[in-house]
Amino acid sequence: MKITETFVSLQGEGLRQGMPCMFVRLAGCNLHCAWCDTEYALGNAIGVETTAEEIMEAAIASGVSYVCITGGEPLLQKEELAPLIAAMHEAGVVVEIETNGTIPFIELRDYASICMDVKCPSSGEMSDLSLLSSLRETDTVKFVIGDEADYLYMVEVLAANPKLRAPVCITPVYGTDTKWLVETIIAEKLPVRFQLQLHKVVNIP
Numbered sequence: 001m002k003i004t005e006t007f008v009s010l011q012g013e014g015l016r017q018g019m020p021c022m023f024v025r026l027a028g029c030n031l032h033c034a035w036c037d038t039e040y041a042l043g044n045a046i047g048v049e050t051t052a053e054e055i056m057e058a059a060i061a062s063g064v065s066y067v068c069i070t071g072g073e074p075l076l077q078k079e080e081l082a083p084l085i086a087a088m089h090e091a092g093v094v095v096e097i098e099t100n101g102t103i104p105f106i107e108l109r110d111y112a113s114i115c116m117d118v119k120c121p122s123s124g125e126m127s128d129l130s131l132l133s134s135l136r137e138t139d140t141v142k143f144v145i146g147d148e149a150d151y152l153y154m155v156e157v158l159a160a161n162p163k164l165r166a167p168v169c170i171t172p173v174y175g176t177d178t179k180w181l182v183e184t185i186i187a188e189k190l191p192v193r194f195q196l197q198l199h200k201v202v203n204i205p
């Protein structure tokens with residue numbers, strides 16, 4: 001697998017926010033979100049060829065029993081990823097995959113929870129909304145909101161998917177004004193969880 005980095009930090013996003021976590025960042029992405037904070041992992045030339053065994057060893061050595069597989073877009077390397085997360089699952093490691101919702105993930109669900117980021121208009125990209133039906137209660141849907149059009153898109157997506165089982169997290173594009181977003185969520189009493197990227201607040205990787 002082509003890996004950009006592995007590091008231990010606190011999970012900064014999603015339902016396990018605040019938990020010690022080992023991150024495995026896979027290299028390369030099939031999208032280019034306008035607001036992406038991980039440009040350094042996007043180019044396909046970037047990344048070091050690393051075996052599943054080496055990653056497994058690093059995970060065990062980290063002493064952390066929660067691993068977040070991210071990127072870039074990790075599911076671009078789904079075939080190589082599957083045996084690794086199966087081995088991690090077997091070893092009792094909690095595995096979560098951050099994905100942009102463009103690549104099916106149903107065959108990975110036995111070994112990992114899925115955090116699917118639904119791309120809103122300000123990203124300049126689109127996710128495959130049909131994948132929302134593959135998400136379970138133990139998965140997460142994330143919307144990164146940059147402006148009111150993104151917010152309205154999110155409301156539209158939620159309304160069009162009444163059977164959505166996964167909890168919904170909303171994160172503002174980092175650095176954008178959030179007061180209007182918070183006030184709107186309160187006023188409209190949306191069944192969502194507002195969060196900031198914790199790692200950027202406390203300045204950790």
Ligand SMILES: C[S@@+](CC[C@H](N)C(=O)[O-])C[C@H]1O[C@@H](n2cnc3c(N)ncnc32)[C@H](O)[C@@H]1O
Nearest residue numbers: 035036037038071072073098099100117173174
């Ligand atoms: C770097 S991406 C990697 C995984 C996958 N490609 C994806 O988009 O979910 C992980 C997450 O970082 C978050 N992210 C990236 N740039 C951000 C920004 N500028 N502001 C807020 N969240 C951001 C998005 O929620 C995204 O889901």
Ligand SMILES: Nc1nc2[nH]cc(C(=O)O)c2c(=O)[nH]1
Nearest residue numbers: 009010011012013070199205
């Ligand atoms: N601390 C921390 N938490 C994260 N959760 C998701 C991340 C990502 O880049 O996918 C991330 C990240 O880059 N750092």
Ligand code: SF4
Nearest residue numbers: 029032033036072100
């Ligand atoms: S899909 Fe994820 S890694 Fe790719 S550009 Fe968007 S936020 Fe960045």
Ligand SMILES: [Mg+2]
Nearest residue numbers: 037038070205
């Ligand atoms: Mg990040």
